[in-house]
Amino acid sequence: xxxxxxxxxxxxxxxxxxxxxxxxxxxxxxxxxxxxxxxxxxxxxxxxxxxxxxxxxxxxxxxxxxxxxxxxxxxxxxxxxxxxxxxxxxxxxxxxxxxxxxxxxxxxxxxxxxxxxxxxxxxxxxxxxxxxxxxxxxxxxxxxxxxxxxxxxxxxxxxxxxxxxxxxxxxxxxxxxxxxxxxxxxxxxxxxxxxxxxxxxxxxxxxxxxxxxxxxxxxxxxxxxxxxxxxxxxxxxxxxxxxxxxxxxxxxxxxxxxxxxxxxxxxxxxxxxxxxxxxxxxxxxxxxxxxxxxxxxxxxxxxxxxxxxxxxxxxxxxxxxxxxxxxxxxxxxxxxxxxxxxxxxxxxxxxxxxxxxxxxxxxxxxxxxxxxxxxxxxxxxxxxxxxxxxxxxxxxxxxxxxxxxxxxxxxxxxxxxxxxxxxxxxxx
Amino acid sequence: xxxxxxxxxxxxxxxxxxxxxxxxxxxxxxxxxxxxxxxxxxxxxxxxxxxxxxxxxxxxxxxxxxxxxxxxxxxxxxxxxxxxxxxxxxxxxxxxxxxxxxxxxxxxxxxxxxxxxxxxxxxxxxxxxxxxxxxxxxxxxxxxxxxxxxxxxxxxxxxxxxxxxxxxxxxxxxxxxxxxxxxxxxxxxxxxxxxxxxxxxxxxxxxxxxxxxxxxxxxxxxxxxxxxxxxxxxxxxxxxxxxxxxxxxxxxxxxxxxxxxxxxxxxxxxxxxxxxxxxxxxxxxxxxxxxxxxxxxxxxxxxxxxxxxxxxxxxxxxxxxxxxxxxxxxxxxxxxxxxxxxxxxxxxxxxxxxxxxxxxxxxxxxxxxxxxxxxxxxxxxxxxxxxxxxxxxxxxxxxxxxxxxxxxxxxxxxxxxxxxxxxxxxxxxxxxxxxxxxxxxxxxxxxxxxxxxxxxxxxxxxxxxxxxxxxxxxxxxxxxxxxxxxxxxxx
Ligand SMILES: Cc1cc2nc3c(=O)[nH]c(=O)nc-3n(C[C@H](O)[C@H](O)[C@H](O)COP(=O)(O)OP(=O)(O)OC[C@H]3O[C@@H](n4cnc5c(N)ncnc54)[C@H](O)[C@@H]3O)c2cc1C
Ligand SMILES: Cc1cc2nc3c(=O)[nH]c(=O)nc-3n(C[C@H](O)[C@H](O)[C@H](O)COP(=O)(O)OP(=O)(O)OC[C@H]3O[C@@H](n4cnc5c(N)ncnc54)[C@H](O)[C@@H]3O)c2cc1C
Numbered sequence: 001x002x003x004x005x006x007x008x009x010x011x012x013x014x015x016x017x018x019x020x021x022x023x024x025x026x027x028x029x030x031x032x033x034x035x036x037x038x039x040x041x042x043x044x045x046x047x048x049x050x051x052x053x054x055x056x057x058x059x060x061x062x063x064x065x066x067x068x069x070x071x072x073x074x075x076x077x078x079x080x081x082x083x084x085x086x087x088x089x090x091x092x093x094x095x096x097x098x099x100x101x102x103x104x105x106x107x108x109x110x111x112x113x114x115x116x117x118x119x120x121x122x123x124x125x126x127x128x129x130x131x132x133x134x135x136x137x138x139x140x141x142x143x144x145x146x147x148x149x150x151x152x153x154x155x156x157x158x159x160x161x162x163x164x165x166x167x168x169x170x171x172x173x174x175x176x177x178x179x180x181x182x183x184x185x186x187x188x189x190x191x192x193x194x195x196x197x198x199x200x201x202x203x204x205x206x207x208x209x210x211x212x213x214x215x216x217x218x219x220x221x222x223x224x225x226x227x228x229x230x231x232x233x234x235x236x237x238x239x240x241x242x243x244x245x246x247x248x249x250x251x252x253x254x255x256x257x258x259x260x261x262x263x264x265x266x267x268x269x270x271x272x273x274x275x276x277x278x279x280x281x282x283x284x285x286x287x288x289x290x291x292x293x294x295x296x297x298x299x300x301x302x303x304x305x306x307x308x309x310x311x312x313x314x315x316x317x318x319x320x321x322x323x324x325x326x327x328x329x330x331x332x333x334x335x336x337x338x339x340x341x342x343x344x345x346x347x348x349x350x351x352x353x354x355x356x357x358x359x360x361x362x363x364x365x366x367x368x369x370x371x372x373x374x375x376x377x378x379x380x381x382x383x384x385x386x387x388x389x390x391x392x393x394x395x396x397x398x399x400x401x402x403x404x405x406x407x408x409x410x411x412x413x414x415x416x417x418x419x420x421x422x423x424x425x426x427x428x
Numbered sequence: 429x430x431x432x433x434x435x436x437x438x439x440x441x442x443x444x445x446x447x448x449x450x451x452x453x454x455x456x457x458x459x460x461x462x463x464x465x466x467x468x469x470x471x472x473x474x475x476x477x478x479x480x481x482x483x484x485x486x487x488x489x490x491x492x493x494x495x496x497x498x499x500x501x502x503x504x505x506x507x508x509x510x511x512x513x514x515x516x517x518x519x520x521x522x523x524x525x526x527x528x529x530x531x532x533x534x535x536x537x538x539x540x541x542x543x544x545x546x547x548x549x550x551x552x553x554x555x556x557x558x559x560x561x562x563x564x565x566x567x568x569x570x571x572x573x574x575x576x577x578x579x580x581x582x583x584x585x586x587x588x589x590x591x592x593x594x595x596x597x598x599x600x601x602x603x604x605x606x607x608x609x610x611x612x613x614x615x616x617x618x619x620x621x622x623x624x625x626x627x628x629x630x631x632x633x634x635x636x637x638x639x640x641x642x643x644x645x646x647x648x649x650x651x652x653x654x655x656x657x658x659x660x661x662x663x664x665x666x667x668x669x670x671x672x673x674x675x676x677x678x679x680x681x682x683x684x685x686x687x688x689x690x691x692x693x694x695x696x697x698x699x700x701x702x703x704x705x706x707x708x709x710x711x712x713x714x715x716x717x718x719x720x721x722x723x724x725x726x727x728x729x730x731x732x733x734x735x736x737x738x739x740x741x742x743x744x745x746x747x748x749x750x751x752x753x754x755x756x757x758x759x760x761x762x763x764x765x766x767x768x769x770x771x772x773x774x775x776x777x778x779x780x781x782x783x784x785x786x787x788x789x790x791x792x793x794x795x796x797x798x799x800x801x802x803x804x805x806x807x808x809x810x811x812x813x814x815x816x817x818x819x820x821x822x823x824x825x826x827x828x829x830x831x832x833x834x835x836x837x838x839x840x841x842x843x844x845x846x847x848x849x850x851x852x853x854x855x856x857x858x859x860x861x862x863x864x865x866x867x868x869x870x871x872x873x874x875x876x877x878x879x880x881x882x883x884x885x886x887x888x889x890x891x892x893x894x895x896x897x898x899x900x901x902x903x904x905x906x907x908x909x910x911x912x913x914x915x916x917x918x919x
Binding site for chain 2: 002037101104122127131155218222224239
């Protein structure tokens with residue numbers, strides 16, 4: 001009783017990742033279908049009405065909706081099939097997607113290749129176990145962003161924000177512009193985790209204090225939030241007694257990180273990494289052949305421009321897969337990438353093909369901020385490439401294209417971020 | 429003046445609702461009065477949701493009698509009013525010789541009460557039954573008749589069935605005053621004044637305060653808080669209810685599957701004076717994490733989705749239940765219903781019915797039309813693909829998923845709004861269908877739910893509360909936008 005749809009490439013999610021992947025694959029001649037649960041394309045960008053998007057990709061400063069619109073306009077000139085208001089509820093390892101749509105019922109989309117582009121969800125108060133009461137007025141920053149920018153409703157009037165990620169900073173300013181009072185932004189880390197420009201333009205310009213090494217230790221109120229208590233924390237993030245400050249407010253926003261949304265991927269038996277995203281090879285292919293991943297579902301990106309570039313690669317690779325293009329001989333055992341000193345994770349997690357030397361793009365994040373660093377790429381206990389980085393910070397993803405030479409590469413590739421001692425001494 | 433009620437039940441927790449459903453069999457004019465907007469909003473909402481086997485409560489207590497009698501009653505009721513319930517079995521886990529003595533004691537008690545149980549010492553077998561249990565386990569007391577339940581489904585089912593059989597339900601109406609007159613009581617409940625011949629006091633932690641209104645308070649209730657952390661589906665497989673060796677005041681911090689496939693750890697047990705304070709605390713959460721790890725060392729805390737707490741209503745009569753006709757004529761106390769109150773609720777309803785029969789002049793003629801069956805609303809999770817496809821064809825809202833974590837459709841939400849105890853708040857939708865209860869804590873569905881409620885109830889979005897008055901979710905429109913009910917098609 002379900003409708004069967006046949007396509008070359010099916011893309012789950014119509015955010016910037018899904019759009020760029022679709023355009024790239026369609027340009028090469030593939031039949032492409034995008035399945036999106038919202039009633040419009042564009043993903044999270046539709047609610048990011050501030051500017052700062054596209055500086056790398058378009059060399060222009062656009063708002064989120066403007067950035068998305070460019071791709072949506074290009075899509076109109078293709079014959080990419082678009083299913084809106086369609087929630088994907090299942091994906092099988094043989095690449096059959098099940099989706100629900102009010103007009104068309106149950107859709108079964110059979111594809112030669114699938115691209116995962118479902119984005120991420122926000123980490124919640126529950127996930128970080130903030131104690132206290134559970135009244136109305138507790139939101140994630142992204143939900144507040146949707147309420148204000150898309151639905152036109154104010155979540156509250158006096159606001160405390162936990163977490164100095166970019167969404168939290170942007171929302172602090174947005175709330176002030178809409179007439180709310182933002183009392184404080186508290187951050188458990190000893191540094192601001194959002195971009196410097198957002199700290200300056202969203203907090204400093206509006207005299208909103210940022211308390212570093214602080215967290216919420218209690219939320220009070222029965223029906224609606226009445227107050228929160230913010231305490232200083234020690235190196236282990238444990239609240240220090242005697243440092244409690246009370247803030248009377250009616251709203252608390254949590255901006256405490258994003259989690260790639262991979263419940264659908266798990267249904268296909270795809271293996272996930274510590275990123276919460278699928279583990280992929282250098283083709284952005286998951287552990288299930290022919291299923292690729294890009295954008296925030298693979299790893300949380302700070303800039304949408306990198307999402308677009310990554311998604312274009314996924315589109316290209318999925319097209320090649322759907323046309324049975326050879327990648328050369330597959331390695332008997334994959335070469336694993338290993339996060340070394342001060343590295344949190346690495347994408348791709350493995351290299352599956354290395355007959356001749358080739359260039360592979362690595363993206364990864366440092367665990368803690370540092371200055372004057374050397375980034376080493378190590379295999380067979382030898383540094384086969386290295387790069388300098390002046391400032392590193394966990395909130396800014398590092399991306400490098402590195403040449404891999406079969407002669408130099410052993411079973412593993414380790415990436416270390418080390419201090420450039422010479423440089424540091426010079427500066428001192 | 430309106431014809432007086434025969435019975436007024438104060439409190440819409442699982443106890444009040446069980447009693448309401450039980451007395452609905454008889455030709456009695458009955459009303460259930462609840463101060464919140466829904467049933468199951470206080471203790472019935474924050475507990476371990478276990479139907480205990482019944483060996484644990486101390487010998488000779490009313491708790492033990494009610495639990496032993498109540499446990500087997502759930503199978504029949506499940507058939508009649510339809511709620512999620514499964515006998516998954518429980519383990520009490522022993523780690524050393526001292527613990528073994530306690531296991532033996534518990535088993536003796538089980539034998540005496542004819543409750544099936546088994547001490548398993550074959551570690552291999554224990555590990556097959558419960559793969560992630562701590563490696564230093566020595567033995568477990570296995571009680572197969574223990575079960576897990578969805579307390580909201582149970583309580584709402586009881587209330588809906590009582591309503592279908594003629595019981596009046598009055599919500600958002602706190603009882604603030606009761607006057608005793610020669611022919612009954614005058615009850616001030618919210619804005620309303622009601623007359624009733626008999627009062628059944630099932631007001632949970634407030635039962636002593638209600639009793640005090642008529643001078644029937646020869647007891648006090650002290651709340652004991654229990655805190656929990658709830659973990660996502662598939663966070664870690666747990667097949668049975670895992671108890672540590674009990675302490676004198678509680679059954680200890682356990683690890684337990686929920687009927688919906690989640691896992692929780694908790695509760696701790698701390699007495700307090702405040703009857704409203706259901707906050708969690710850093711110290712409390714750390715305490716339950718430590719406790720849980722003893723049974724299941726690999727608890728994946730990063731899969732936590734929520735923490736919460738509930739208050740046990742502990743009486744000063746050795747912590748036992750108080751179920752009796754009070755010194756005040758026609759005023760019946762059902763108080764101090766702490767654990768295992770959920771397991772006992774059906775037996776308690778039976779007992780209370782008998783007490784009313786024996787201690788009042790109400791006549792208990794049975795209704796000819798009494799219908800024990802209650803049909804729950806149709807759910808996506810119970811449909812196969814063909815029925816769903818047909819349902820979408822007839823009604824497109826079946827094809828629109830509103831809650832991504834728990835996969836709930838717009839049709840289900842609309843139905844919940846228009847059922848007998850229709851949902852008017854976000855929490856009412858949450859406990860009926862689970863949106864906002866999953867891993868995203870409502871990040872995705874909240875704006876959509878607000879709009880659907882606004883449309884279906886013809887109310888402003890700014891008037892839609894989380895639960896009670898004063899808990900409205902959004903405070904205002906953004907600049908320059910007119911405030912009127914939402915009337916769109918795609919939320
Ligand atoms: C709240 C928030 C605010 C942000 N603000 C900024 C910012 O200010 N500046 C910046 O540079 N970056 C920002 N980002 C990051 C940037 O927007 C993202 O990097 C980018 O949008 C990611 O693109 P994506 O396509 O991977 O994911 P998304 O944009 O999230 O798109 C994923 C799409 O998949 C759809 N989808 C998911 N699951 C299903 C399913 N089961 N069935 C059908 N469809 C599905 C979703 O509806 C969505 O449209 C923000 C991210 C978030 C979450
Ligand atoms: C931490 C914890 C764990 C537990 N675990 C289990 C378990 O696993 N198994 C088990 O069997 N039992 C368990 N219990 C016990 C069980 O939850 C309770 O026994 C049961 O829920 C009590 O139901 P109730 O109807 O008496 O109370 P409640 O659910 O509190 O209902 C009382 C109602 O009265 C209403 N009310 C109060 N004052 C007024 C007023 N003035 N006017 C109108 N209405 C009023 C309240 O709003 C409330 O809805 C546990 C309890 C706790 C706290």
